[in-house]
Every structure is written in structure tokens, then in C-alpha cells.
Amino acid sequence: xxxxxxxxxxxxxxxxxxxxxxxxxxxxxxxxxxxxxxxxxxxxxxxxxxxxxxxxxxxxxxxxxxxxxxxxxxxxxxxxxxxxxxxxxxxxxxxxxxxxxxxxxxxxxxxxxxxxxxxxxxxxxxxxxxxxxxxxxxxxxxxxxxxxxxxxxxxxxxxxxxxxxxxxxxxxxxxxxxxxxxxxxxxxxxxxxxxxxxxxxxxxxxxxxxxxxxxxxxxxxxxxxxxxxxxxxxxxxxxxxxxxxxxxxxxxxxxxxxxxxxxxxxxxxxxxxxxxxxxxxxxxxxxxxxxxxxxxxxxxxxxxxxxxxxxxxxxxxxxxxxxxxxxxxxxxxxxxxxxxxxxxxxxxxxxxxxxxxxxxxxxxxxxxxxxxxxxxxxxxxxxxxxxxxxxxxxxxxxxxxxxxxxxxxxxxxxxxxxxxxxxxxxxxxxxxxxxxxxxxxxxxxxxxxxxxxxxxxxxxxxxxxxxxxxxxxxxxxxxxxxxxxxxxxxxxxxxxxxxxxxxxxxxxxxxxxxxxxxxxxxxxxxxxxxxxxxxxxxxxxxxx
Amino acid sequence: xxxxxxxxxxxxxxxxxxxxxxxxxxxxxxxxxxxxxxxxxxxxxxxxxxxxxxxxxxxxxxxxxxxxxxxxxxxxxxxxxxxxxxxxxxxxxxxxxxxxxxxxxxxxxxxxxxxxxxxxxxxxxxxxxxxxx
Numbered sequence: 001x002x003x004x005x006x007x008x009x010x011x012x013x014x015x016x017x018x019x020x021x022x023x024x025x026x027x028x029x030x031x032x033x034x035x036x037x038x039x040x041x042x043x044x045x046x047x048x049x050x051x052x053x054x055x056x057x058x059x060x061x062x063x064x065x066x067x068x069x070x071x072x073x074x075x076x077x078x079x080x081x082x083x084x085x086x087x088x089x090x091x092x093x094x095x096x097x098x099x100x101x102x103x104x105x106x107x108x109x110x111x112x113x114x115x116x117x118x119x120x121x122x123x124x125x126x127x128x129x130x131x132x133x134x135x136x137x138x139x140x141x142x143x144x145x146x147x148x149x150x151x152x153x154x155x156x157x158x159x160x161x162x163x164x165x166x167x168x169x170x171x172x173x174x175x176x177x178x179x180x181x182x183x184x185x186x187x188x189x190x191x192x193x194x195x196x197x198x199x200x201x202x203x204x205x206x207x208x209x210x211x212x213x214x215x216x217x218x219x220x221x222x223x224x225x226x227x228x229x230x231x232x233x234x235x236x237x238x239x240x241x242x243x244x245x246x247x248x249x250x251x252x253x254x255x256x257x258x259x260x261x262x263x264x265x266x267x268x269x270x271x272x273x274x275x276x277x278x279x280x281x282x283x284x285x286x287x288x289x290x291x292x293x294x295x296x297x298x299x300x301x302x303x304x305x306x307x308x309x310x311x312x313x314x315x316x317x318x319x320x321x322x323x324x325x326x327x328x329x330x331x332x333x334x335x336x337x338x339x340x341x342x343x344x345x346x347x348x349x350x351x352x353x354x355x356x357x358x359x360x361x362x363x364x365x366x367x368x369x370x371x372x373x374x375x376x377x378x379x380x381x382x383x384x385x386x387x388x389x390x391x392x393x394x395x396x397x398x399x400x401x402x403x404x405x406x407x408x409x410x411x412x413x414x415x416x417x418x419x420x421x422x423x424x425x426x427x428x429x430x431x432x433x434x435x436x437x438x439x440x441x442x443x444x445x446x447x448x449x450x451x452x453x454x455x456x457x458x459x460x461x462x463x464x465x466x467x468x469x470x471x472x473x474x475x476x477x478x479x480x481x482x483x484x485x486x487x488x489x490x491x492x493x494x495x496x497x498x499x500x501x502x503x504x505x506x507x508x509x510x511x512x513x514x515x516x517x518x519x520x521x522x523x524x525x526x527x528x529x530x531x532x533x534x535x536x537x538x539x540x541x542x543x544x
Numbered sequence: 545x546x547x548x549x550x551x552x553x554x555x556x557x558x559x560x561x562x563x564x565x566x567x568x569x570x571x572x573x574x575x576x577x578x579x580x581x582x583x584x585x586x587x588x589x590x591x592x593x594x595x596x597x598x599x600x601x602x603x604x605x606x607x608x609x610x611x612x613x614x615x616x617x618x619x620x621x622x623x624x625x626x627x628x629x630x631x632x633x634x635x636x637x638x639x640x641x642x643x644x645x646x647x648x649x650x651x652x653x654x655x656x657x658x659x660x661x662x663x664x665x666x667x668x669x670x671x672x673x674x675x676x677x
Binding site: 051052054055171172173209211212219328329332333364367371374375378380381388390 | 658666
């Protein structure tokens with residue numbers, strides 16, 4: 001194979017929400033930008049058809065068959081791509097394709113709380129961020145404007161705002177409204193969830209009309225997906241190469257990255273030089289790439305002089321409950337998730353056990369109810385249809401995110417045993433759920449029982465399995481110094497002055513909310529840094 | 545085929561089943577269940593007996609869920625499920641939109657991935673629970 005080369009001023013690895021935003025903002029400022037995406041382009045209409053034709057409708061990866069040259073984990077059936085070595089399955093879902101994993105998400109667009117940045121100072125656990133909420137606030141706003149976030153303008157959700165949400169909140173479903181009324185009357189704090197979902201036409205995308213299919217695919221693009229910024233970046237002059245699987249970062253002896261190398265599906269290798277490089281390939285593939293990039297000068301991999309790359313892996317381990325509510329509330333009308341219980345997100349209890357957010361599912365219960373009524377209860381005919389209406393109207397499900405602490409033993413490594421068809425290592429995960437989370441889950445279970453009681457619940461079933469929530473955080477932590485983390489406050493990799501990470505991998509605390517808006521905010525902040533703006537006070541927040 | 549339709553009508557208590565769907569379900573089920581003809585004869589006599597439980601469930605799953613074969617994985621990755629382990633050949637979806645489960649609730653709920661009404665319709669109180677006419 002002849003050796004091939006390419007070049008750009010800025011090379012971005014990954015085209016999800018993080019890579020897309022960075023590429024867009026640099027391209028808008030006139031920079032030469034090349035995005036390398038491991039997976040293929042996807043067409044929304046084909047994903048929708050895949051969903052309708054799939055028998056595994058509760059598996060959100062099912063409409064996204066992995067590309068043979070850029071595998072991602074699937075679970076129905078399991079393809080073994082994510083090698084599990086720990087005592088608890090990490091079970092992450094992520095999509096290697098243009099646009100990344102925001103193809104399927106519930107679009108929950110939460111900001112962290114100011115206290116989430118100061119966990120160690122306030123509560124003596126976990127880590128502090130080297131930046132504050134105030135540093136990130138303008139970029140949260142920028143991210144909300146870029147993604148298109150609708151939120152409750154007159155409700156304090158705990159994260160101070162300098163400006164209104166770009167869009168007003170969608171009206172709550174009847175079910176969510178009743179749930180909020182009942183719980184708020186009993187001392188809970190239930191709020192409408194800010195969401196990257198259109199409540200009016202925004203950014204050339206339509207208003208949500210309640211297809212109730214946010215996961216695994218919004219059929220009409222009322223919900224943000226990463227392809228939005230991948231496409232915008234191209235329009236602004238960035239080049240995007242799909243099916244370009246980066247497998248090596250090449251550094252000189254001073255640590256400056258000279259090039260990244262990618263493989264094409266046919267196995268051919270291309271060397272891409274540049275002035276600076278941004279890794280935006282999520283919290284598993286990014287550290288895997290850094291650790292695979294060994295050399296004589298960097299035998300432990302890039303950025304790994306202190307053995308920190310890949311460590312401190314976190315998620316939001318979830319427990320849940322289902323029960324039959326007294327009232328006919330009919331989940332399934334509107335988007336799949338609209339309200340959250342937020343009064344356990346912060347408090348002195350965080351010294352002892354994990355913060356958490358609880359959220360009510362508004363996904364239709366009809367299909368799972370039909371299957372269990374037929375195969376478990378043996379019903380047929382009119383009796384089946386009567387019960388199906390009963391369960392569809394009254395079965396509620398609540399889930400939770402528990403905050404995990406960054407622990408070095410939870411980690412991602414390139415496998416030494418398994419490689420894909422291009423010869424690139426599978427990721428291997430070592431993961432456990434700590435007592436800090438387990439103690440909180442005991443309280444969560446009691447809280448579920450209380451909520452069920454308030455809703456007149458019967459037939460209560462608890463789901464205590466610490467389910468994965470695909471919020472891959474922590475594997476290239478942001479810190480003040482290289483002995484504590486992998487990147488500095490500007491998301492620059494310690495020891496490699498022209499290498500940056502745009503990912504939830506840099507988050508030193510997981511907090512208790514979906515991490516996508518924080519990924520987007522950090523990507524906007526990184527863009528300003530790369531453009532030479534003075535950080536953080538003079539943020540030029542408004543951009544495409 | 546006539547027998548399959550007769551049993552389907554008995555099991556669903558519906559008289560408006562789609563004959564072209566019936567044909568497709570019958571063909572695939574008979575491929576997967578070689579003893580289907582004998583089982584159908586038995587179900588025609590005793591639709592709710594114990595002997596043909598798996599055939600009855602397969603026929604009802606076809607009509608109500610729109611697919612032949614079960615197929616859902618454990619509801620969340622990482623969770624273990626015995627159903628997953630005993631799963632047979634890959635399930636096949638025939639008629640997502642025509643699955644009777646959606647018809648049972650179509651006065652209130654959309655078929656996920658389809659739009660049923662104007663944005664915000666979901667804010668109004670849904671009908672109270674009552675049997676579908």
C-alpha cells in the first residue's frame with residue numbers, strides 16, 4: 001500500500017456533538033478544519049425504518065448496526081465489542097457514525113449545579129473542577145443556543161442563568177402535570193426538564209409533535225442530533241471524512257503532535273498532519289486511542305505520563321420502579337421524558353451518599369404490556385385488550401441517575417486480546433459500583449415507595465440493577481496539574497501543547513444529570529480558547 | 545389457512561382480521577413450528593387449553609405485537625434475562641403499524657415514531673379508562 005497523506009490546520013477526531021461544535025466554530029472563523037469520523041454517514045429515514053422493522057424495540061442500539069470497520073457495542077444480541085472485566089457491567093451504548101450518540105437520546109439538556117464543580121471543597125468527596133460554574137455559564141448559554149434548548153423560563157432549576165432559554169418549554173403532558181402536582185404538594189421538587197427539543201421551529205428544524213420515539217430516533221429532527229453540526233461544519237468549509245478510523249497519534253520528542261493516522265475500511269493507512277488536534281471520540285474511544293499511541297518516547301501512550309488516561313471512568317448507575325397509578329395518566333403522549341425530581345441533586349448528604357436525579361418516563365407502555373400479558377399471563381381476546389388499556393393508561397416508570405465518584409480502578413484500556421478487522425484493539429472496561437452509590441440507592445428505593453404511595457400505586461416492582469445510562473465520563477480528567485489529571489483547564493493534554501480533548505471524558509465530577517449539554521458547553525469554551533479569545537470572561541458566545 | 549384464520553378469530557375475538565397478514569403469519573409460523581397444523585386443530589376445539597400454549601402465544605404475539613417470535617432483549621443492557629437465553633430463531637417484524645396492540649389504544653396513544661396530532665395535544669386530559677367500543 002502506498003503511503004498517503006492529508007493535512008489541515010486543525011484536525012478533529014470524531015463528529016459527534018463535541019467534534020461538530022468545535023469544527024463549526026473554527027470553520028466559521030475561517031480556519032482550515034478536517035473532521036475524521038470512524039463510522040459512516042447515516043440517513044434518518046433509514047434509521048426510522050430500522051426501528052420499525054426491529055423486533056428488539058427496547059434496545060436503542062438495534063436500529064444502528066455497527067459498521068464492520070468501526071464497531072460499536074450492541075446488546076441484542078451482544079456483539080462483545082465492549083469487553084467487560086469488572087464486577088459490574090458498564091454496558092455503554094454509543095454510536096460510531098457521523099453525528100455520534102445524540103442520534104438516540106432523550107435530549108435532556110441540563111446544566112450542572114455550581115456545587116457540582118466543588119464537590120471536594122464542599123463535601124470532602126470526589127474532586128473539584130479547576131474551573132467554576134461561572135466560568136462555564138456563558139458557554140452553557142452558547143451550547144443551548146447551538147443545540148436549540150427549550151426550558152422552563154420561570155422555574156429555578158438550580159443553575160443560575162444570564163439569559164433566557166432559547167425556546168420556551170413544551171407544554172407538559174397530562175401525566176407529567178399530574179405527577180408534578182401530586183409530588184410538589186408533598187415536599188418534592190418536580191420541574192419541567194430542559195430539552196434540546198424544539199417547542200417552535202428552530203434552526204430549520206420543526207416543532208416536536210409527540211412521536212414518542214426520542215429514543216432510539218426522532219423521526220422529524222425536532223430533537224437535536226449531532227449531524228446538525230457535522231453538516232453545518234461542512235457548509236462552513238470544514239472537510240468531513242467518514243469511515244476514517246484514527247488509530248495512532250504521532251508525537252515528536254517535545255510532545256507536539258505531528259500527525260494522526262487513520263485506516264480506511266480497505267485497510268489503507270493515511271497520515272494526517274496539522275497544527276493542532278482535537279480528540280472528540282467519546283470517553284471510551286478517546287482514551288483507547290491515547291493509550292494505543294505508544295512510542296519510544298511515550299511508552300505508556302500519549303498524555304499518560306502519570307498513568308491517568310482511561311482512569312476514573314464514571315456513569316450514572318440507575319435504579320427504577322414501575323407501578324400502577326390510581327389515575328389513568330396514559331404515558332406515551334408527547335416526548336418520552338418531560339419532568340424530573342431534582343431535590344436530591346445537592347445537599348450535605350453528599351458527604352455520605354450520592355446525589356441523584358429521578359425522572360418519570362413518558363414512553364408508551366403498550367408494547368411491553370402486550371408482550372407480558374400474552375406470554376406471562378396467558379391472556380387473549382377481549383380480556384387481553386381490556387388489560388392492555390389498563391396497563392397502558394396506568395403503568396408508570398421512574399428511573400434515576402446516581403452520581404458516581406471518580407475512582408482510578410474504574411478504567412478503560414485497549415484490549416491486548418481482541419482486535420477488529422483493521423487490527424485495532426477492542427476497548428476493555430474495568431468497572432464497579434461503589435458504596436457511595438449503593439447507600440444512595442437504598443434511599444432512592446424508599447423514595448420510590450413513597451412516590452408510588454402518593455400516586456395511589458399498586459403492583460410495585462423495583463429495578464435495583466444499577467443500569468448503565470451511557471453517560472461516559474471521567475477518562476481524561478481535567479485538573480490543575482499533570483499529577484492529578486490528563487487535561488488542563490483549557491482541555492489541553494498535559495505534556496502535549498497542541499492536543500486537546502472535547503468530551504465528557506474531561507469532567508472531574510459526574511453530578512446527577514445527563515452530560516450532553518456540559519459536553520457541548522465545554523466544546524464551545526474550547527473553541528473560544530483555540531480562536532484565541534481571552535477566557536473566561538469575554539466569551540463570544542453567539543456563533544452558529 | 546382457513547383453520548389459521550378461524551383460530552385467530554377465536555383468540556383475538558375480532559372479526560376484522562386482515563387476510564393478507566394472516567397468510568404471512570401462517571406461513572412463517574408453520575416454518576418455525578412444524579406441528580402447527582395439528583396444533584391449530586386442537587386450538588380450534590380448545591382455544592384456551594394448556595396443551596397448545598406456545599402456539600397460542602405465538603399467534604397472539606403475531607397479531608398483537610406484529611411479529612413472529614419474541615425478541616426483546618433484556619430491557620436494559622447489563623440486566624440478565626432468562627428469556628434472552630432461550631430465544632430461538634431471530635424474530636421477524638411483519639406489521640409494526642398494523643399490530644393490534646396499537647389499535648386497542650388508538651383513541652389515546654400514537655404509534656411510536658408516528659405523529660398523531662398537533663404539537664402540544666398531550667397537555668389535555670386523556671379519556672378516562674373505559675373499554676374500547
